[in-house]
Amino acid sequence: MKPVDFELHRPETLTEAVDLLAAHGDDGKVLAGGQSLVPLLNFRLARPGHLIDLGRIASLSALQRTEDGLSIGAMVTHAQAGRSPAVATAAPLMAAAIPFIAHEAIRARGTIGGSIAHADPAAELPAVARALDAELVVLGPGGVRRIPAEDFFVANLVTALRPDELLARVEILPAGPATGGAFDEIGRRRGDFALVGAGAQISLADDGTIRDARLCLTGVASTPHRAAEAEAVLVGRAPTAACLKEAASVTRQTVTPTADLHATADYRRDVAGTLLERAVQKAADRAAATSTTSDEGRRAS
Template sequence: MKPAVFDYHSPVELEEALDLLDEFGYDAKIMSGGQSLIPMMNMRLARPQVLIDINNIAELDYIRVTDTGIQIGGLTRHFQVEESKEIERVCPLLTEGMKLIGHSQIRSRGTIGGSVAHADPTAELPVMLTTLGATITLASSEGVRTLTTDEFFLTYLTTTIEMNEILVSIDIPISPARTGYAIDEFTLRKGDFAIVLAAASVTLSEDGTVEAATLCLGGVDGVPVLLNEVTDELVGKVPDPAYIAECCNQIADLVDPEPDIHATSEYRKDLCITYAKRVLERAAARAVLR
């Protein structure tokens, strides 16, 4: 199929793109990588009257790493994050997670901002950013605002971004020493959307007990799900596999995933427990090594 007729604009500056959004409002759609939007347009699930292609806005394409955090421009491609040695050094979760996104062709065109704004609950980036405590910065002609992931993601494919806003950057704080990360997912085939995915971070104290931990699941709700009930029980304890398993067994009572053609609710619950255990164990082991 082919998309419905639309007008096309290709601004070279952010200000120009924001002016176009003000002019066309709800009739316009932003396109960056186009990995989700173009298929939707081809199937006529999306029919924007105006397409604003921001690929030529160079100011949105960057990776900056400082002593306190990582800032990634909204137009930065997945492969750029995947191949960044600086990010691998300070935040290996991003490096590991990027390799799970689709295939190399997808990662060569897909953008950070596009993936996050699309807000697919089975996508890797929303889960990783929630695990990392990232913030999301949006710009409009009226100014900028910065949101937590909890404030940004609303439900399936829905965020709080306004029709006159563009996602311009992601900010991720640098984790303390002795922090390990892990991410894993269950898919029917390599490159498919995940049935369930899990990501974790574990920070250890000098005595080897858990100082802080985060566990986030995707594919079980309309937004990434933080399971603080599990990680709170790990704090102050030695994270041996048996104790991690004991803490994770309660997950079946904490999540209520909807059944679909791929998996029943009970099967998804079982996957949540299995993958939660796996990523917490790996993150704890890696925290010891760092």
């Protein structure tokens, strides 16, 4: 199929883009990387009369470390973020999750902002944003709003964005020292939407105990899920096998996935615990390796 006829707009500034959204209201759609919207257009599940392409707005493609942490423009592609040393050090969970997003061709076009604004609970980056307490900076006729990720995701494919607002950038506080990230998921085929996914960003204290744990799950709720109960199990304890199994058990007890054609609720619940256990172990191992490398560097100097 082909999309219905629409008028394409290509603003060069954020102000132009916001004015276009305000002018066209519900009949306007923002085009970022297009990896989610274009299929919807082709199947006529979305029928906007006006398409607002953000590709010419240079400020939306900025990715940089700031005094406050990491700032990622909405038009930064998955591939760009995946190659960025700033993302690898400031948000190791995001760096670990990006290779699981679809396929290489999709990552070359898909954008950070587009994925987060689409708010698919099976997608990797909305869950990562939730775990890392990202702040979503949005722009509309009323000016700038800053929305915590906790409040941004409202329901399946629904966010706190108003019809006349667009997501400008994602801001993340930087990870502390001795921090590692890991992500794992299971799907019918590599690159398909995952049935369940789990991510972990673990920071270790000097004594080897877990100083900070940030855990997320995909495919277990109508919004990206932060596994707060499992985080509480881990913080202040050494990442032993028993501790990780307890966190996995708590996860299975607290998530309430639904069944569909692809998997039962019980299957998703069990796999969520297993994947979370694996992700925490890998993230803790990477945090320990980072800590060891830093100690060796200090001794050498």
